[in-house]
Amino acid sequence: MAKENREKTYWPHMILGFLLVGITLGYWTVKSASSIPVQESNEYMLKYQQADMNINEIIKSEKAFNEAYTIEIFDVEMLPVKKNEVMHRQLKEQVKLGKGKNVFTYAITAKNGVAVSDANVSFLLTRPHTKNDDVMIETVPFSDGKYKVKVSIEKPGRYILRLRAKVGGSIGYSDIPAYLKPE
Numbered sequence: 050m051a052k053e054n055r056e057k058t059y060w061p062h063m064i065l066g067f068l069l070v071g072i073t074l075g076y077w078t079v080k081s082a083s084s085i086p087v088q089e090s091n092e093y094m095l096k097y098q099q100a101d102m103n104i105n106e107i108i109k110s111e112k113a114f115n116e117a118y119t120i121e122i123f124d125v126e127m128l129p130v131k132k133n134e135v136m137h138r139q140l141k142e143q144v145k146l147g148k149g150k151n152v153f154t155y156a157i158t159a160k161n162g163v164a165v166s167d168a169n170v171s172f173l174l175t176r177p178h179t180k181n182d183d184v185m186i187e188t189v190p191f192s193d194g195k196y197k198v199k200v201s202i203e204k205p206g207r208y209i210l211r212l213r214a215k216v217g218g219s220i221g222y223s224d225i226p227a228y229l230k231p232e
Contacts, residue, residue: 088180093222094173094213107220114221118165120214123154123195128228144210144227146202153198155189155223157214164194169215172198177207205231 090097093107100107126145133140144153153172157165170189176182182204189196189212202208212223 088178091173091175091180091183091211094171094211110218110220111222114214114216114219117160117219118214118216118221119158119160120212120221120223121156121158122210122223122225123156125153141226144225146208146227146229148203148205148229148232149201151200151202153200153210155196155198155212156194157196157216157221165214165216166191166194167216168196170196171213172200173209173211173213174200174202175209175211177209202229205229 090100093100095103122144128143128145130140130142155170157168157170159165168191170191172186172189174182174184184200186198186200189198196214198212206229208227208229210223210225210227214221214223
């Protein structure tokens with residue numbers, strides 16, 4: 050009589066189990082990734098693709114601007130800088146925002162101290178990870194030697210005050226973090 054093999058092998062079941070776990074995890078990954086919206090960067094107040102294609106000209110123009118002019122913000126209250134215990138890096142000062150109407154006053158001056166009145170200035174109030182609440186002001190008016198921006202802010206959280214000033218062929222940028230505390 051032939052000897053019967055009564056030992057059971059479990060490796061086909063293990064292969065099917067691993068395959069099932071792999072398919073399930075793959076499905077979960079795709080479903081999770083597709084549910085998170087992708088936001089384009091608006092660095093340099095341009096679409097990402099435009100900034101990426103022209104980055105060398107942008108950097109050259111910004112360097113020329115910074116050699117000849119300065120951008121400063123006035124009449125804003127800054128929040129105290131707290132030490133970041135988790136990331137161990139110095140945080141930037143943030144502008145303290147108020148709920149409702151906010152006014153930001155910028156001065157663009159030449160290195161010799163003369164105020165620049167003919168700059169083409171635009172302003173963008175944006176949030177770091179979304180473009181839904183963006184407020185864009187294409188032309189910021191010049192009055193009393195300064196450029197004044199009036200914006201209404203209702204949602205608490207982090208913001209970026211982004212200013213672009215074009216003088217001649219050079220373009221300068223100012224990015225200042227801001228925060229509106231929840232009530």
